[in-house]
Amino acid sequence: MQTQDVIVIGGGVIGCSIAYYLAKKGADVVVLERDRIGAHASSAAAGMLGAQVEMAFPGPMSDLCFRSRAMFPELGRELYERTGLDIELNTAGLLRVAWDRTEAEELRDRARWQRELGGRAEWWETRSVREDEPEVRADITGALFLPDDAQVSAPRLTLAFARAAQALGVRLLEGCEVTGFLTDGDQVTGVETVVGTFRAGAVVLAAGAWSGVLARRLGLNLPVFPVKGESLALRPNRLPHRKTLFAHGCYLVPKADGRIVVGATEKEHDFSPGVSLGAIHRLAHEATRLVPSLAEADVLSYWSSVRPGSGDGLPLMGRLEAVRGLYVASGHFRNGILLSPITGALMAELISGTAVPELAPFSPDRLLESTARR
Amino acid sequence: MQTQDVIVIGGGVIGCSIAYYLAKKGADVVVLERDRIGAHASSAAAGMLGAQVEMAFPGPMSDLCFRSRAMFPELGRELYERTGLDIELNTAGLLRVAWDRTEAEELRDRARWQRELGGRAEWWETRSVREDEPEVRADITGALFLPDDAQVSAPRLTLAFARAAQALGVRLLEGCEVTGFLTDGDQVTGVETVVGTFRAGAVVLAAGAWSGVLARRLGLNLPVFPVKGESLALRPNRLPHRKTLFAHGCYLVPKADGRIVVGATEKEHDFSPGVSLGAIHRLAHEATRLVPSLAEADVLSYWSSVRPGSGDGLPLMGRLEAVRGLYVASGHFRNGILLSPITGALMAELISGTAVPELAPFSPDRLLESTARR
């Protein structure tokens, strides 16, 4: 039996970020990871910081995304100082390609409100797109250029949070699956794991797609579910496009090691491992549709992971009314990498006892149908 | 909600064998596998059928091992007929090498009782060993030759059980983690999984090293725990030894595709993935100690898995008194491949309502400390 201030369940990018920011505040933290750090969605992500490309309308979510994206330059330096790990922030921007006039019009509308919120967004005609990135297919209908939508290495970001947290004293246990909770009345007091019991004043559920499953052990019906994604990495035979390319059907993210990551399928409620032939077929089709010369690129690898979807499409971040001492940070779906710094920073404040009004719209209680407690 | 006769939790070699033998009896069965068929210990095993080499004393366990080993020739043909999968039964026998006189004496004692039980076991002096397998180190102290201790491909056996079961109508769901049980009084009526609820008259817990964790959801303290094992595969640069070589420290199993499998470490209560540098070091040391020329063999791959250890070293097979409708088949430790046919056959009889006295010594109740049911 071990006791600490905070138990974080899940060694993905969210759990590790929370542990890191908590440790900076001096908390005594343990992170419990079933597999290896970043073994699932956190390392499988293409690493886009798509604060604008992923946002279809303004609101608290887009505010949070903007704010988190802005943290990366400083964060990258800080993590490099602390760990020697380079998160490979690429700030060349993103081109959101339109296949036809309808889509082009939608994207221009989106550009308007994003500019009003202070986001840069320029409409580029097809000729400009191809002057900049000549390999893009000729018959697109222009693209929205988002100069501030950056990208990082998702596995490195996750590992850097973890190693920086460890360097600040966080204990990080791998191969440590949480199997149940210890409670005292309506207060959670710790967790049971496959390798023993841990006690703490606060427990943070940051278990990605498995958060809903774990919450059920407390009789909570937390609407977090898996959305399986399958991806490819390519080795082009020349200098690849510099900007991230994003179209309906796929995205192409050029990494600092020369690979291009092609993502991703979305299969709801699918926890299965593996990459299907159908998925490979679709990704190959879409990638060569957008950049035909990629047909000649070598395929380097492929993988799948399970992202945490949420009932209303927004992440769940905050404390739960029903169970004292229990915090949730999950449901980030495709925005986990982007939102990891702000999630870690705000959750650390909340857990430390500070009121964090920005988190109110993301309170897990908004979605909770409390079921009968066993 | 789906209903069937029997739910088998776990798509390892034990679960798939039970499903296969149940299906042969006409039962309506679903197998629920968290990952992929045979993804853990069942595919990681070297596939030894060490009915004699693993047995230090006579008793019901050695009887069962003898009996199960004898099933393989016919089983191999049957599964090939049904699936086209070849389990690669190798009947060249096994040499249990002694490092010194003490060990040699122990092995000769063992040979005596095994012969009394009808097992073949011959003591070979070092010269004979090296005439037969010239690559074995010269300064051993003889070896016990066990002509009937055979070996198979563990991944293929597991897959063949699974495919044969499917061909008989068994449904096999992968990516389907069981998260809890449905009960009605002291009767188990089904399971909850990450992808929905299943109902059945009988539930078989065959979840390998995770069986203990799952049993705790029913308030049962089933003493099944993980024993992590790490292994290597080699590609020798000439014809390898034909017999399996087994010494204190490692075993070397020559496979039908030309590889030699080197196993294995044993780390109790360790659920972590990965293969450590220390493990690689030890296996390399032991393998080159036993067969020095293997230093020149290429390393092809390495892997780890988690075997199900049991409280008293014997498997748990049978029904539970405390929970009606619940059956357990787990805790086979290093004998899961060997015991899979007899386990499947006897458990299928038991679940079908036949009395199976041979299973009495392995009743899970022998080890059960019932904890407070939640």
Next chain:
Amino acid sequence: MQTQDVIVIGGGVIGCSIAYYLAKKGADVVVLERDRIGAHASSAAAGMLGAQVEMAFPGPMSDLCFRSRAMFPELGRELYERTGLDIELNTAGLLRVAWDRTEAEELRDRARWQRELGGRAEWWETRSVREDEPEVRADITGALFLPDDAQVSAPRLTLAFARAAQALGVRLLEGCEVTGFLTDGDQVTGVETVVGTFRAGAVVLAAGAWSGVLARRLGLNLPVFPVKGESLALRPNRLPHRKTLFAHGCYLVPKADGRIVVGATEKEHDFSPGVSLGAIHRLAHEATRLVPSLAEADVLSYWSSVRPGSGDGLPLMGRLEAVRGLYVASGHFRNGILLSPITGALMAELISGTAVPELAPFSPDRLLESTARR
């Protein structure tokens, strides 16, 4: 400097088969392999023994294919005896699917002459095809069933030839690239390699796609060129089809370990490594066209290799007039696995001094434009 009877250049299936049959005749042989045994086309092949499916017309080539195919059952037993390696001969037969009436008519014509030559060939209507293999697409136009077109594991066959040859005394050097030839007038007397010089009375050029490049060192313009092929392996989630399926566009070969091999692209004069996105795209498209349910199968791996094409589509087997002591066995294109036993057996006779009239139609001299010797 080492001297032996015969130097075989190339440790692929052809070179290893020749070495094996030579060793059975008592010859002193060394095999020189640049990489590892079977590292290229020999291990990358799907292993079809398509004596009938690959033959569009009768003649010496089809005779040879029939004859070689008939050698496999006995060869498999013999190699297993000698090595413990199982070549996994699958004799379930092959379905050559027709997409339309024109193709169906062609296939029926082919069946006629093949039956006259003693080959079994049955036309199956679509209904029969799908009764036998229900996963095949419904809108095909029947299929030709070739019960004797079998398949083996190509990597295992290659390794088994190599290990059996070694067991008979053949020396097999890996990592040993041949860089030139030693000559004495018009007699070849040995070879130079990256690790030294070897002398022999006979040199056999069995270097697959690299045979043409090597022949140029002797001033010979041997028309053997690379034809790159890319393939996939799948893990279906149920029992796969038992028969090999072959259609215009791809073939699907079910292996004894549960995998399905999908092949293959054909890119002439391409020596490059790697598997392109375009190739993956095409194979995925064709495989799911023929068996739609394979879209759900996991992709396990992909690979490429370089087969030896020949100027007129027939292999080159025999001695060369221009250079005494030099033998060629190359250019087998897609029939190297199928033809390996007969090639090895006949070449061994020829090299041993026996006249082999069956090889006359395949004499390398038929294609040789002798260029100016340097």
Next chain:
Amino acid sequence: MQTQDVIVIGGGVIGCSIAYYLAKKGADVVVLERDRIGAHASSAAAGMLGAQVEMAFPGPMSDLCFRSRAMFPELGRELYERTGLDIELNTAGLLRVAWDRTEAEELRDRARWQRELGGRAEWWETRSVREDEPEVRADITGALFLPDDAQVSAPRLTLAFARAAQALGVRLLEGCEVTGFLTDGDQVTGVETVVGTFRAGAVVLAAGAWSGVLARRLGLNLPVFPVKGESLALRPNRLPHRKTLFAHGCYLVPKADGRIVVGATEKEHDFSPGVSLGAIHRLAHEATRLVPSLAEADVLSYWSSVRPGSGDGLPLMGRLEAVRGLYVASGHFRNGILLSPITGALMAELISGTAVPELAPFSPDRLLESTARR
């Protein structure tokens, strides 16, 4: 037939660097690579820039190493600008550990002359070493700290040179093995390859360990030979040491992605692929001897490559007297990554017609025993 100013044989780090610096001068260059860019020693290297650690005495070689090392900071920025690829320059320095007093004394002597040449070198007692890197074994006898011996990602540096060169117009052909030379009297006029003939005014032999083999086609006895090296990569379970650790027996290089690279064996005249069990054994032994806690690190991967050794241990860089138009840049052994910038820059000047006196000590003619030209 294609004509250009310069043909570079070999797409390793040396060939790509030369192509890059030539292209900056406006030359029309083609690079011919048998496999893929950086497929061999260039990507297998640990990436140390050991200008001081690898130098046992002063001289032109150490001058060149110092000078090349100093180019990296600017080069890294330049390549990032041009390609988006980050070479991951790590400037934390290197600790050259002494196992005993004799070795400590030698290292202190070395420090003296290196300081005289302007190199920084500090002797640290064991206590200081362990304050800085606490995981280092306690019973070492101090270490020489070389703050300027940096490290980069070798695969990325190679790829960045290649992509930057392509962006400047260099053509880079992969899968293009050079099989011979075109000559006109004593002038080389081009090369023959597996995919056709190329003509140029200058041909640069930068084929790494294969340079000697190729030179023999021109009747030149160039003493460049293979030295096989085998390496491992580890994933430590905490923040690894920041400085590169180098001891007699192995080196441990912490990379910017969290891996530690452990290198390397040295097997002269060995062109074979693969990693042997003996090599793994030795590396595991040495790594855990230097940093015992690495026994718990996961093994991530292992690989081998073939470095170009030279007859007298110094690289061969310059033109050849015997064959006009032929340049050599090879034999860099363990210093290829370190010396790639200066090699590229100076060779580009030389090929452009500038006199380069710094290259005189490395002239390939110093080692050339001209054999009879064929």
